[in-house]
Amino acid sequence: MKHGKKYGEAAKLVDRATQYDPAEAIGLVKKTATAKFDETVEVHIRTGCDGRHAEQQIRGAVVLPNGTGKTVKVLVFAKGAKLDEAQAAGADFVGGDELIPKIQNEGWLDFDVVVATPDMMGVVGRLGKVLGPKGLMPNPKAGTVTMDVTKAINDIKAGKIEYRLDKSNIIHVPVGKASFSEEALAENYKALMDAIMKAKPSALKGQYLKSITLATTMGPGVKVSTAKYC
Template identity: 50%
Template sequence: MAKLTKKQKEATSKIEKNKLYSLKDASALLKEVASAKFDESIDIAVRLGVDPRKANQMVRGVVTLPHGTGKATKVLALVTPDKEAEATAAGADYVGLDEYLQKIKDGWTDVDVIITMPSVMGKLGPLGRVLGPRGLMPNPKTGTVTMDVAKAVQEVKAGKIDFKVDKTGIVHAGIGKVSFDADKISENADEIIQTLLKLKPTAAKGTYIKSIYLSSTMGPGIPLDPKGV
């Protein structure tokens, strides 16, 4: 196991052993234990009592964080010429079609979200091997395949994120920055927790939310009380 640095030991010592924190207290403590010289990202990890291998227990969804992620999200709009002006006006960083499809074929994936139209999805099929593993393949369920391209771009820029339970049953999501005040961190975390509660599969038995941790990029994880959410 890697040895903890002096700063990491100091941060860990501020977290009481075996204590489960309220969301409000954890959000405040998170700011105390973050010690990096840069504005660390904040992540939430929620372990669910589901079996992701079974289709009827897959948990996937989208959420618009009330205070955004604090991160500038780079958006590529793959649209037909008649939609280009609309996508650009809405704030898409890259707008076009064939030239970007070729760039992706050549290995370019320097974007966070790709938004496209139903009529273009056929052209994206062959790029599944490139886009799929990076979580960039547009999907109607997450609102990234739509005729209302402008609305989709604006929502992503405002803090809309999509999440999916991984094969170990955990949902990970970035929910802000350490520079956010504690209330904003708490409200963003609560938004994703409440969304997950609404998405509980009927096939899931037993405890649904098993554990929740908040952490910053370089900081230790802070355990939340799942019963208090």
């Protein structure tokens, strides 16, 4: 992949052979964010897990203390009193069966997170083929299948992120924006890594975290030392 001049200049600041401590890595990532927009800072964690085995799957969620810097649109599937509760808590969209054709047939996907009460999962399940591939299916482990819709919405709006293994057993998650202070990014990074360490599957044999890379949307990757987590 051919990169532009700005990327080349930014990449010169990073020693690809070095594993930096988190504070240094965060400083470098901020320096290498040269795009005209406020880039997202992402963490990419290569694990030693084999996601083909259910007991080695990793999936969960964590509320970042300083949020993600992104305005998140929440869709809630509920009925009765829970519909009113979701609206009062600040959900962007609320509904039930009537939303199915809108999503299935009209391709409406103007939301970032889907929350559902357990009694609505039969309805939401019909959207599996649409929401599943986009990582939008509500899930109890992520706290998005719950009767406490107020807490779910508040957590998401406050900066809750979901983490899970992809097909290559890598976890990709945002931890803020390049405009965040180094302290804010460091706090978010620590909250994420604490959650990832707690999620370590007991069935895993061998090394859990193989590599950690920090990068902005358009910037070069900066390797972070895994020594602390071995």
